[in-house]
Amino acid sequence: MSSRTKIKAGPKTVVCQEADLRGEITIGNGRTVLHPRCRVVAEAGPIVFGANNIIEENAVIFNKNTAPLVIGDDNVFEVGCYVEGLGIGNRNVIEARGRLIGTTTVGNNCVIGSACTTDLHEKMEDNTVIYGSDCSRRTQEERNAAQASLHLRHLEYLREMLPKYNHLKQLPTDV
Amino acid sequence: METPVIYYDRAEYIETDTGNKVSRKSVICGSQNIILGGKTIIQTGCVIRGDLRRTGGGHTVVVAIGRYCLLAHGSIIRPPYKTYKGIFSYYPMKIGDHVxxxxxxxxxxxxxxxxVTIGKNCVIGRFAIIKDCCCIADNTIIPPNxxxxxxxxxxxxxxAxxxxxxxxxxxxxxxxxKDYYAKFTPRD
Known part of the structure; x- marks a missing residue:
C-alpha cells in the first residue's frame, strides 16, 4: 500500500467527507461527484478520472497495477460496484454491485448490469451490455440525447444538493 | 422455529424514545428527512440516503420506514431518481411495517x-413497487419499475x-x- 496520498481535483469536484481516497488520484476539470462512503484506492499506480463522473456509495475503484488506471468522462459507478481493470472509456454505466475485474478494458457507452461480472481479461467493445444471471453480452445503440441530458441534470442536482446535507472534503484544486 | 438471542454492543447502538435502534457505525445522510416508525433496527454499515430529496422547496420526507423493520448489516436504502417533464429529481421512498x-x-x-422479506445481497431497482406480503429470495435482482x-x-x-x-x-x-426485535438485546 502506497503510504502517500496525493489528490488533485478540478475546482468543480464534489467530494463528500466520508469518501475514502488513497494514493495518487487525479480528477479532471469537470463536475465529478463522489458520494459518501465510496472508496478510490490507488494502491500501486495512480488513478486518473476524466470529467463528469458519478461515484456512488460503497463503490470501490482499485488500481493494483503500476500503470495508471485512466477513466474517461461521463461514467456512472453505481452503489456497491467494484472496479479494477486497465482503462475505462467514456459514458459507461457500472450498475449496482457490478464487477469489473482483472485486466479488463472498457470502451465507450458500455453497461455492466446489476451483479454482473466481466471476464478476467476482457476487452469490451463500444456499446456492449452485460446483463442477466449468466452475464450475457449484447450490443446496444449509440447513446441518445435523452440519456446524456439525464446524466448532466443528475450531476447538476447532486452538485446543488450534496453540499447542503454532507460535509465536503477540501481538496487542493491545482489541476 | 426458535431463533437465538442476538447480542449487540450497547455503546454501538442509539435507542430512541420510540424504540428504534440505530447503529453509530451506519451512515445516515439528511436525517431530518427520514422517518422511522418505531422499533426499527438499523445495523452496522447501513447507508440511508435522506439527503437525496425532491427538488423544490418545503419540508419533504425522503425515506419513511414503518414499525418493526430490520435493516441488516450493510444494506443500502437510497431513493430512486428520474426526470419528469424535463426536471431531474429524486423521489420519496416508503417502506411499510414488519419489513x-x-x-x-x-x-x-x-x-x-x-x-415483506428481502433476502441477502439483493438489488431492488429504481421505482420498483413491492406490494404487501412478499418474499424476495437471496441474490435476487429486481429490475427497475x-x-x-x-x-x-x-x-x-x-x-421472476x-x-x-x-x-x-x-x-x-x-x-x-417482533421476535427479532425482542431478541436483539444489549450485551452486558
Whole structure:
C-alpha cells in the first residue's frame, strides 16, 4: 500500500467527507461527484478520472497495477460496484454491485448490469451490455440525447444538493 | 422455529424514545428527512440516503420506514431518481411495517409494502413497487419499475415469479420481526 496520498481535483469536484481516497488520484476539470462512503484506492499506480463522473456509495475503484488506471468522462459507478481493470472509456454505466475485474478494458457507452461480472481479461467493445444471471453480452445503440441530458441534470442536482446535507472534503484544486 | 438471542454492543447502538435502534457505525445522510416508525433496527454499515430529496422547496420526507423493520448489516436504502417533464429529481421512498431487508441488499424502490422479506445481497431497482406480503429470495435482482404482486416469491436475475406464499404470511412475518426485535438485546 502506497503510504502517500496525493489528490488533485478540478475546482468543480464534489467530494463528500466520508469518501475514502488513497494514493495518487487525479480528477479532471469537470463536475465529478463522489458520494459518501465510496472508496478510490490507488494502491500501486495512480488513478486518473476524466470529467463528469458519478461515484456512488460503497463503490470501490482499485488500481493494483503500476500503470495508471485512466477513466474517461461521463461514467456512472453505481452503489456497491467494484472496479479494477486497465482503462475505462467514456459514458459507461457500472450498475449496482457490478464487477469489473482483472485486466479488463472498457470502451465507450458500455453497461455492466446489476451483479454482473466481466471476464478476467476482457476487452469490451463500444456499446456492449452485460446483463442477466449468466452475464450475457449484447450490443446496444449509440447513446441518445435523452440519456446524456439525464446524466448532466443528475450531476447538476447532486452538485446543488450534496453540499447542503454532507460535509465536503477540501481538496487542493491545482489541476 | 426458535431463533437465538442476538447480542449487540450497547455503546454501538442509539435507542430512541420510540424504540428504534440505530447503529453509530451506519451512515445516515439528511436525517431530518427520514422517518422511522418505531422499533426499527438499523445495523452496522447501513447507508440511508435522506439527503437525496425532491427538488423544490418545503419540508419533504425522503425515506419513511414503518414499525418493526430490520435493516441488516450493510444494506443500502437510497431513493430512486428520474426526470419528469424535463426536471431531474429524486423521489420519496416508503417502506411499510414488519419489513426485513437482508445483509448487503441495495434498495432503490419507490414503495415497499408491509410484511415483506428481502433476502441477502439483493438489488431492488429504481421505482420498483413491492406490494404487501412478499418474499424476495437471496441474490435476487429486481429490475427497475418492476411491480411485485402480493403473496409472491421472486428470485433470479432478473427477478421472476417463482412461487406463492401461504395466506398466513402476514402473521408469520409479523411474529418473525417482533421476535427479532425482542431478541436483539444489549450485551452486558
Amino acid at each position: 426485513t431487508i437482508g445483509e448487503g441488499s441495495i434498495v432503490q424502490a419507490a414503495t415497499i409494502g408491509s410484511y 418492476t411491480v411485485v404482486p402480493s403473496f409472491s416469491i421472486y428470485d433470479g436475475s432478473p427477478g 415469479y417463482r412461487d406463492e406464499l401461504p395466506e398466513c404470511t402476514q402473521e408469520l412475518y409479523e411474529l418473525k420481526t
